[in-house]
Amino acid sequence: MRNFLKILSAFFSEFYRHKDRYWFSIWILGLLLIWIWNILFLNEPALRQLESGFLNTLIISLLVIVFSTVFGWVTTLLYHLLARSFPKVQIVLVFFINLIRSIPQIVGILMGYVILTVLIQRGILISNLLILIFMGFIIALFVFLEVFDLLRERITYFRRRDFFDAMRVCGITERYIINREIIWRSSRILMINKLIAIWGISIFLLCSVDFIISVGLSTEVSAVNLPVTLGSLLAKIDSKQDILAIGHSLSHWGYVFRLPFEHLQGITVAFIIVFTLVCMYQIGNGYARRHHL
Amino acid sequence: MYKKLNNHLISILFVGILFFIIHIIFPAETGExxxxxxxxxxxxxxxxxxxxxxxxxxxxxxxxxxxxxxxxxxxxxxxxxxxxxxxxxxxxxxxDSRELSQVIDSDKFVTILSMLIKFAAIYILVLLVTYYGVETFAVYRFVRDQYRLSFFKSMSTTAQKLADAHDLKTKSTYFFKMFGKTGRIILKALITLTLFAPAYVIAYSFKTRFDTDSLILMIILGVISNGLLITYMQKYYTFLVSESRKGYVQTAIVKNFDAGFIFDKESGISLSSIFRLNKKFPGHIFDQIYENVRFQYLNTLKEQASFLITGLIIIEMALNIQGHLCYELMQNILYKNLSVVLIILFGIFLIVKMTQIVIDTIVFIHQRRIGNISSEESG
Missing domain, CATH: 1.10.287 (Helix Hairpins)
Structure with missing residues (x-):
């Protein structure tokens, strides 16, 4: 018994030490358990919607990561190129970057969705994939500045080190030093950490915007049939009733046991959103701790 | 500082002119x-x-x-x-034909202005409360983490003791200890889930219990929901940890400076000083750590303020809180009343800009006080 406890304790303490892997496993395991539970107790059409809602949310948030990396990287290179060659144009670039920074993310994304609606109504965006890409693009436009800030700080920091001038003297191009030595080799871990945070925030923003649109802007956007996401699923009347049942169970304790059977759709959607946000936060923290950031 | 102030004012002017041009280019729609x-x-x-x-x-x-x-x-x-x-x-x-009319007369303008003032008041209140919460919980966690064992270490130690125990009394004591620790971790998980839950999830969960349209509930949701408190608490905590590893702290500890971190002990930190509004830790090394981190956090405060505005907009829009600025914004987007939408957006933009100006001014004053500023920056 004692040996078994020792082995178990050693295993868990080792697993627990790498908190990013630990929380990633919890996230995957949690999602699997919820999926199995839903296969057993949720009706077929609702399950299909739930699966596509989750997949669409995941795809869009991953697209946000890709776009944010590209935007952040390109803007940083542009920023440093302009600083050397066209300082006045750089001031204009900084002005517009600060302007984007001053727009609350949700307002910017909401306005982007209005444009998306117009594009769909005019038949410019037809396929679901294109719509998903555009949604990812809009969200990335208002979150990529975190990547830009990080890379700008890193380049400014490394420019002051001796190795930068030493490499320049050796005939290595500035572009190579910035892209390969500073961004890729020295800032990759920091960038991944930032991208994990962006992943979490993009899921939060996406779900919130879709919820707002489905609740309040229905005539404006839903008429063009946007892809279903966790946010829009949560805004459906039956999901909302399921969530309302949580409040009911606070005064009727016996009702708690009926929630995971009779109100499964709404509770699952809400739980996936919150659970994913918690796991993303913990994965980010664990990753930062593992790499001593 | 003046350069920064100029940039902010130019931004406000630019956005104002841009919105005015949009208003001219896209005239109001007819009812049909x-x-x-x-x-x-x-x-x-x-x-x-x-x-x-x-x-x-x-x-x-x-x-x-x-x-x-x-x-x-x-x-x-x-x-x-x-x-x-x-x-x-x-x-x-x-x-709502009266409220959603296209024409912006003086009545309509005053209504929007009063909504904007109400929104700004809620925002300032929630910002102050969250700032206090972020700071207090980060300091509390930092002090506590100096001597507390991690959950798994603590659980495995207790489990080991339980396995080693021979008599029933000791066994039951360790069993209840493990039970208590498990209960505490479940409670902590529930609190974490609540803190990360988007405001609309919390609000709908309690809709049958409270009046979800109330102002107080909006303020509470602004503070506890959307992961704001916990995310920025973690950022503040990270600042504290990295500051505590700096050379001057290690030197001070070697020179026998008070560096005990046990709550309410003679050489430790009292709980009351952590929860006080104006936090002071006289004679303790943490006083200097805290002072430096408070200054470093000011730039992150801009980020926190921006995220808070996003959170408040989500709360007002998602919960359809009538008579509030963002509900009005949503309704006017719905009915394509561009002029009202532009005025409200400009109002929100002004709030963000004012926050940035205030924080930049505080940073400038602080930098001047500690003499860490060049003449170029001050000019």
């Missing part, structure tokens, strides 16, 4: 134009025998469409959904 989007249902509204207001008629229409064209079930759903939206839209437009 507003409903032209409902192209799918126009042919059905003209049928005399079909009363779209009747649920039975709508169901009959759906069944007829199913028989006529069984392949396109999804487009029939869309059509029905659009009919419902059209009816709701028409009903709201009639009910």
């Amino acid at each position: 134009e507003k409903y032209s989007d409902f192209s799918m249902i126009q042919k059905y509204t003209e049928l005399e025998f079909l009363n779209l207001n009747s649920p039975e008629d709508r169901l009959l229409l759906r069944e007829a469409l199913e028989i006529y064209d069984p392949q396109n079930t999804s487009s029939h759903d869309s059509l029905l959904a659009e009919i419902e939206r059209y009816l709701t839209n028409r009903m709201y437009a009639t009910a």
Whole structure:
């Protein structure tokens, strides 16, 4: 018994030490358990919607990561190129970057969705994939500045080190030093950490915007049939009733046991959103701790 | 500082002019134009025998469409959904015709202005409360983490002791200790889930219990929901940890400076000083750590303020809190009242800019006080 406890304790303490892997496993395991539970107790059409809602949310948030990396990287290179060659144009670039920074993310994304609606109504965006890409693009436009800030700080920091001038003297191009030595080799871990945070925030923003649109802007956007996401699923009347049942169970304790059977759709959607946000936060923290950031 | 201030003022001017140009380029729509989007249902509204207001008629229409064209079930759903939206839209437009008028007269402007002031007041209050919360919980966690064992270490130690125990009394004591620790971790998990839950999830969960339209609930949601408190608490905590590893702290500890971190001990930190509004830790090394981190955090405060505004907008829009700025914004986007939308957006932009100006000024004053500023920056 004692040996078994020792082995178990050693295993868990080792697993627990790498908190990013630990929380990633919890996230995957949690999602699997919820999926199995839903296969057993949720009706077929609702399950299909739930699966596509989750997949669409995941795809869009991953697209946000890709776009944010590209935007952040390109803007940083542009920023440093302009600083050397066209300082006045750089001031204009900084002005517009600060302007984007001053727009609350949700307002910017909401306005982007209005444009998306117009594009769909005019038949410019037809396929679901294109719509998903555009949604990812809009969200990335208002979150990529975190990547830009990080890379700008890193380049400014490394420019002051001796190795930068030493490499320049050796005939290595500035572009190579910035892209390969500073961004890729020295800032990759920091960038991944930032991208994990962006992943979490993009899921939060996406779900919130879709919820707002489905609740309040229905005539404006839903008429063009946007892809279903966790946010829009949560805004459906039956999901909302399921969530309302949580409040009911606070005064009727016996009702708690009926929630995971009779109100499964709404509770699952809400739980996936919150659970994913918690796991993303913990994965980010664990990753930062593992790499001593 | 003046350079920064100039940049902020130019931004405000630029956005103001841009919005004015948009307002000129896109004139207000007429009432008929507003409903032209409902192209799918126009042919059905003209049928005399079909009363779209009747649920039975709508169901009959759906069944007829199913028989006529069984392949396109999804487009029939869309059509029905659009009919419902059209009816709701028409009903709201009639009910709110005064509030949603295109013309911005002095009454309308005063209404929007009062909403903006109310929004700004809520924002300032929530910002102050969250700032206090972020700072207090980060300091509390930092002090506690100096001597507390991690959960698994603590659990494995207790489990080991339980396995080693020989008599029933000791065994039951360690068993209850493990039980208590498990209970505490479950409670912590529930609190964490609540803190990360988007405001609309929390609000709908309690909708049957409280008046979710109340101002107080909005403030509470602003503080506890959307992961704001916990995310920025973690950032503040990270600042504290990295500051505590700096050379001057290690030197001070070697020189026998007070560096005990046990709560309410003679050489430790008292709980009351952590929860105080104006935190001071005289004679303790943590006083200097805290002072430095407070200054470093000011730039992150801009980020926190921006995220808070996003959170408040989500709360007002998602919960349909009538009579509030963002509900008004949403309604006016819905009815394409561009001029009102632009005024509200400009108001929100002004709030963000004012926050940035105030924080930049505080940073400038602090830098001048510690003499860490160049003449170029001050000029």
